[in-house]
Amino acid sequence: MILPGGTDTASAVSKQTQALWVDLLGELEAVKNTVTATQARLAVALEEATKADEARQGVRVERRGRGVPNQVGAALQASPHTGASFLGTARVWVTDMPFTFNALRTGVLSSWRATLMVRETSHLSVEDRARIDEEICGPAGLAALARMGTKRLIAKVKELASKLDVHACVKRNAKAVSQRCVSVRPAPDLMVYLTALVPMQQGVQAYAQLKKLAESVKAAGDERGAGQIMADTLIERVTGREPGRADEVPVTVNLLVSDQTLLAGGDEPAVVVEGMAAGVGTVPAPVVRNLVAHGLDADAAWLRAVYVDPRGRLLATSSTSRFYPQGLASLLRARGQGVCGSSWCDAPVRHLDHITPHAEGGATSLENGQGLCARCNHAKQAPGWVQKVTEIDGRHAVETVTPTGHTTVFVAPAPPEPVREATPPWTPAVGMTGPAPGRIPRSRYSIGCHTRRDRGAIAYRPPGRRDQAGPGRRRRSRPDLAWTHPPGAHTR
Numbered sequence: 001m002i003l004p005g006g007t008d009t010a011s012a013v014s015k016q017t018q019a020l021w022v023d024l025l026g027e028l029e030a031v032k033n034t035v036t037a038t039q040a041r042l043a044v045a046l047e048e049a050t051k052a053d054e055a056r057q058g059v060r061v062e063r064r065g066r067g068v069p070n071q072v073g074a075a076l077q078a079s080p081h082t083g084a085s086f087l088g089t090a091r092v093w094v095t096d097m098p099f100t101f102n103a104l105r106t107g108v109l110s111s112w113r114a115t116l117m118v119r120e121t122s123h124l125s126v127e128d129r130a131r132i133d134e135e136i137c138g139p140a141g142l143a144a145l146a147r148m149g150t151k152r153l154i155a156k157v158k159e160l161a162s163k164l165d166v167h168a169c170v171k172r173n174a175k176a177v178s179q180r181c182v183s184v185r186p187a188p189d190l191m192v193y194l195t196a197l198v199p200m201q202q203g204v205q206a207y208a209q210l211k212k213l214a215e216s217v218k219a220a221g222d223e224r225g226a227g228q229i230m231a232d233t234l235i236e237r238v239t240g241r242e243p244g245r246a247d248e249v250p251v252t253v254n255l256l257v258s259d260q261t262l263l264a265g266g267d268e269p270a271v272v273v274e275g276m277a278a279g280v281g282t283v284p285a286p287v288v289r290n291l292v293a294h295g296l297d298a299d300a301a302w303l304r305a306v307y308v309d310p311r312g313r314l315l316a317t318s319s320t321s322r323f324y325p326q327g328l329a330s331l332l333r334a335r336g337q338g339v340c341g342s343s344w345c346d347a348p349v350r351h352l353d354h355i356t357p358h359a360e361g362g363a364t365s366l367e368n369g370q371g372l373c374a375r376c377n378h379a380k381q382a383p384g385w386v387q388k389v390t391e392i393d394g395r396h397a398v399e400t401v402t403p404t405g406h407t408t409v410f411v412a413p414a415p416p417e418p419v420r421e422a423t424p425p426w427t428p429a430v431g432m433t434g435p436a437p438g439r440i441p442r443s444r445y446s447i448g449c450h451t452r453r454d455r456g457a458i459a460y461r462p463p464g465r466r467d468q469a470g471p472g473r474r475r476r477s478r479p480d481l482a483w484t485h486p487p488g489a490h491t492r
């Protein structure tokens with residue numbers, strides 16, 4: 001009864017009710033943490049039971065439990081990668097950090113802060129991790145933990161880790177340096193995030209140089225923002241292009257686009273696939289046309305034709321090969337728009353898989369194929385997983401049944417719409433409409449004449465056999481054809 005209603009106003013709510021709302025927010029947060037702990041315990045129990053069943057079936061140790069992260073992710077309505085991360089963290093809570101798990105279960109510790117406890121102690125031995133777990137989340141530390149911010153919590157864990165095993169901390173830092181890399185991921189509005197993971201001193205130095213250059217260019221009168229100048233300078237220096245010409249780098253962008261959008265000025269959006277890890281996704285039609293036109297001007301655009309039937313499905317093709325050939329592989333990736341064909345998974349396609357395994361007679365065809373990430377492809381090979389091809393709303397779909405009997409269905413994304421109606425095989429005269437629906441015009445050619453614009457409508461009677469009717473022959477009357485010239489029109 002203390003929950004706010006739709007008719008409540010600021011003047012109608014008392015201070016006592018507002019205080020109850022604050023208390024309820026805190027209680028709900030504690031319940032949410034308790035639910036997370038319960039989910040963690042269930043995930044670990046499912047993994048243990050699955051591994052025990054597969055051990056009785058004779059599955060090799062390194063293959064046991066492969067499908068559990070996919071099941072956990074599907075239950076949480078998240079990707080298999082997220083399910084695997086949650087399962088790994090839950091395993092540490094339950095087996096190695098009982099005090100952290102108990103603080104999460106009772107609502108004292110949030111799920112994010114409990115995850116940080118696992119992450120910041122991952123390089124330590126089981127014994128040292130247990131000591132930090134007890135000191136921070138044990139009964140003696142719960143009062144201080146409730147008042148500690150997230151940054152202070154991380155600093156406290158790092159301080160204790162350095163005291164317990166300084167060599168492990170040094171090794172962790174060296175390992176982090178060896179994992180430096182550059183990655184790219186899609187961003188909204190046809191943008192991408194270009195990320196570089198580098199040592200701190202290198203990253204700070206590079207940022208300082210870009211910022212210094214941006215400030216000097218701004219002082220010289222450049223109207224761009226400092227962030228824009230820094231981004232443009234980074235691309236120009238990486239690509240080796242002159243200032244202002246960084247976008248002329250020849251790159252092939254694979255567009256899944258309908259003929260109507262590309263050639264007829266349609267509004268059906270296109271899809272960018274295979275251009276990066278997981279594509280860019282849907283792109284508005286005008287942006288597509290500008291992108292293609294600019295690419296053609298720079299000799300950098302390649303168009304890949306993907307034909308569809310009137311229902312919008314890709315044309316089927318097949319192969320007698322054990323593995324998918326290049327052309328068929330491109331169609332599989334285009335059908336899934338470059339993203340893994342498992343429910344809730346957004347990972348890029350890495351493996352081309354037979355839905356019905358090739359060893360069981362599955363054909364190497366478009367109908368029996370799907371694009372999967374490596375994790376999902378390995379998961380479906382675990383005992384008890386079954387897949388079959390189906391169709392929903394005319395589109396290719398795959399039904400997956402897990403070892404626990406749960407069913408998920410993945411439907412291929414709808415491709416861009418092709419042109420539905422052909423261009424009429426006639427050209428109407430000036431001022432005239434086409435024939436009535438269902439009627440075929442007598443001629444496909446235009447009828448035109450010269451006339452003064454102030455004469456208005458002119459009746460036209462085509463000469464023919466009716467003017468030559470002889471005795472005893474009935475003259476057939478035909479309707480007059482008339483047209484008008486709109487202002488400024490010219491015919492010939």
